[in-house]
Amino acid sequence: MRIVAALLMLFAALAPAQAQGDPDVALRARAAELPAILSGRADATTYFSPVFFSDVPMARFTAIARSLIDQNGPVLRIQKIVPEGNGIGTVQVGYERAVVTIRLVVERDPPYRVGGFLVTGSQARDDSLGKLLDDVKALPGSSAFAIAELGDGPPRWILQHNPDRQMAVGSAYKLYILGEIARQIAAGEHRWDEVARLGAASLPSGITQRWPKASPLTIHSLATLMISLSDNTATDTLLDIAGREKVGAYLRDTGHAAPDKALPILKTAEAFSLKMPANAALRDRWIKGDADQRARLLETAAADLVIERIDFAKLGSMPLHIDTVEWFASPADTTAVFDRLRKTAGPDALAILGVSPGVDALTAARFDYIGFKGGSEAGVISLNYLLRDKRGRWFAVTGAWNTARDVEGPRFNGLMVRALALVGR
Known part of the structure; x- marks a missing residue:
């Protein structure tokens, strides 16, 4: 059976090695850009890797980013970043009505684009x-x-x-x-x-x-x-x-x-x-x-x-x-x-x-x-x-x-x- 230990909304499978320099620094930098990416105020084509877009067309990502805003209100800020090592980490994104949790995978080489993006859940602020x-x-x-x-x-x-x-x-x-x-x-x-x-x-x-x-x-x-x-x-x-x-x-x-x-x-x-x-x-x-x-x-x-x-x-x-x-x-x-x-x-x-x-x-x-x-x-x-x-x-x-x-x-x-x-x- 297809196991769903963590069911993905969007995920382009990638196995990153150590980034040149500190991978957690690269992760934090990319995580900080997420509000602009999810709001459509920044260019997602340079944020995500070609590998990501080979699995997830740009139109699909745009539709899901819009769906998150429709459900939860405008994106406000990054609330928490938890690096897990090797350019992998969990990010909490604060929306007006909810906090959305996303798992990021950053590529191993400059410019450290995002190759993995996994929405693992959301929590309404008044749930x-x-x-x-x-x-x-x-x-x-x-x-x-x-x-x-x-x-x-x-x-x-x-x-x-x-x-x-x-x-x-x-x-x-x-x-x-x-x-x-x-x-x-x-x-x-x-x-x-x-x-x-x-x-x-x-x-x-x-x-x-x-x-x-x-x-x-x-x-x-x-x-x-x-x-x-x-x-x-x-x-x-x-x-x-x-x-x-x-x-x-x-x-x-x-x-x-x-x-x-x-x-x-x-x-x-x-x-x-x-x-x-x-x-x-x-x-x-x-x-x-x-x-x-x-x-x-x-x-x-x-x-x-x-x-x-x-x-x-x-x-x-x-x-x-x-x-x-x-x-x-x-x-x-x-x-x-x-x-x-x-x-x-x-x-x-x-x-x-x-x-x-x-x-x-x-x-x-x-x-x-x-x-x-x-x-x-x-x-x-x-x-x-x-x-x-x-x-x-x-x-x-x-x-x-x-x-x-x-x-x-x-x-x-x-x-x-x-x-x-x-x-x-």
Whole structure:
């Protein structure tokens, strides 16, 4: 699944090396020019690199800059610059009605033009939980959202919108695999440093799909790839190690409200294959079957549910069977698995969950800990955060949005960043 650890509004991928001189000085200089660039008072053609414009036409950048002003009022000033090293940094731009957070990447050579521009969210100056809830409810299609404080007892709900609605959540289901492998390690059935062989390749996201067959990896490495990069091949391998039935039992044990809809847990390669037109008959059996019948289908049709039978052109453009061939959970279900992980998974699992926090540096700085798992594909987005604030309180912020067409990733990401900002006050 396409992971959305930080959903981009605009981003031209660039890997900068050290700029000649101090890259943070170059970053600060370029950040200081942003108000004029975003307001149209300076020449953006000399501000951005040719690489940027090869991915993002000038007309598109101009339209989005205008949209930010339409939504938030005139650009006022730069409020904060946080260099992260190597010409990368986070910038807060003050508009009349909001503060917009942008991640910049500056080129390595003079004149240090901007090659990467990522809007990671915005925060209205008079934002509130009520306003956030209204904006979540305004999303077209189907949406569900919840904020909960986690303690010794059941979650204490702070904000809810369809918290029990079963949603397609994409790669967020990988939380259950992490939880079960952590349980097995605590029980002495496996070890984090145990070496396993990489299984059959799946499709991206991730990096291991092109690695040599049966590459040796520790369980810790597989889990880290699964969570931080949403690596699908590592995920399918780890599901085999943990055992599909045992992961399903863990899902049931966390209190998932609709296990018969969520089980058996599909490998990513199986899900991609079942969505293919050539597998329409198998898909029909999957949809009509109960959990036991679907489990038997996966065994008997294994030769047909492989990536070699996937038509790549069919994936990614429009939602495909997201109501039936997917991974399902509600915000209440995801909150429950976060609470279980927090209480029982141990420090290694929580560290893995925190490798990629899914937010910009300024948002992350509000908290002592952020664990994150998201998921997305055409028509599906799910963003989920386990948080510990500066006072030691734990929270879960979970949300999903499903539509009949592709979702507006930046819009949903902005809502979730607002939620974290409100929780982190």
